[in-house]
Amino acid sequence: MASVVVLDYGSGNLRSAERAVARTGADVTVTADLAAAAAADGLVVPGVGAYAACMAGIEKLGAGPVIAQRVAAGRPVLGICVGMQILFDSGVEHGVQTEGLGLLPGVVSRLTARRIPHMGWNTVQAPDSSTLMAGLAAESRFYFVHSYAAGDLEALRAAGAQVTTAVHDEPFAAAVELGSLCAAQFHPEKSGDAGYALLCNWVAGL
């Protein structure tokens, strides 16, 4: 049975992520213990709220190097929502730029759509080669709730990432797969059967 750690750095609805990953059959632990985070087969980095607050939580825990080392060693990491956003070079909220973990290229910035937050169930467009989205119907919908996103799709593709996109007036990165690093802007743990299928795909690769 694959072991998964959901990183507890003071952000996010950890219970939901824990239950959703456990539903796939994985052995899940919610913990702030960095040794456990380094040792698990898979690491989930959740996150809700402000970019700066999440980065502050990551830094306070000293989790940045653990995440980076996992990625460098080809060991799976899954960032969710703001837990995805902090994997990028930086984020800009309310005019303040906060440095991220720099594991994905680009800046996370405010959506320009008329209706903000982007809240609710939206479809995505996945590349055929996507592992996370394998087997999911094209009309599958995932639950999004965010006002900021990574929009530099070309930079991601240039870095070799597989980019699943969504559109909320403008296209943005809904999910990214780059080597062992996976990330979703939506909440698979809140996305019903579609989210369950995605998490099963991720856990199957651990």
Place this chain on the structure above:
Amino acid sequence: MTVAVRVIPCLDVDAGRVVKGVNFADLRDAGDPVELAAAYDAAGADELTFLDVTASSDDRGTTLDVVRRTAESVFIPLTVGGGVRSVSDVDVLLRAGADKVGVNTAAIARPELIGEIAEHFGNQVLVLSLDVRRSRTVPSAPTVPSAPTVPGGAGVPGGADGAGVSGGAGVSGGAGVPGGWEVTTHGGRRGTGLDAVAWARRVAELGAGEILLNSMDADGTKAGFDLALIEAVRAVVDIPVIASGGAGRVEHFVPAVAAGADAVLAASVFHFGELTIGEVKASLREAGNPIR
């Protein structure tokens, strides 16, 4: 590729039990919010809303247990409202497994609460509920009224007698405000003196992530949503608006969305099995709306 219109059943929960009568086939215990939540999830609900109507603070722990057990068994978003007065109230609900928290009366008494919650948890967690009643001065025609607002009237217990006031507790209002609806508390019985449209704009500016717009006039009538109210609020905010109050027939939902609602919420029509989530979604889809 646009976000789907959400269909949201709402459960009133008192001391851990569903209050309003529920007539749902194949439930072992129709009074158990957890079992009902799972049934709605299976029926295609896009989100769930629990309204905690527990009067006694002693019984609040029971509600938390219900939230906890629901979050463990349902994999769609859960909003919990009722009696939320502080950042720590929000924290407790989020830790129990709520994804969003509904705030109503406490934000009227102290609007700063909105910013405090948004700053701590992000605005996406904050659903600002407005219980709205038409003021007496407004015609009931389904158009955005242009009736002048009555300045300075105090919020009188008894709701509609408070009559279309604006400029209450910190709300910018007066001339130009498309008034005609008053924010109420205590199930619509008590007026606040707040113009509902001005208050909606204000809460959006203060950091609310979403507005739950509940028409107390339409609530329980099953005569349809207050479309003019939806239009008036839609015109002044960019955050999502959930329409509530008045749903009775399947054909009521499409006009609410056409009026500007991003989501539709109903209680008794779903609980009593008069309408299914699937029927509502089919009607929305037929009208060209994206649904899940």
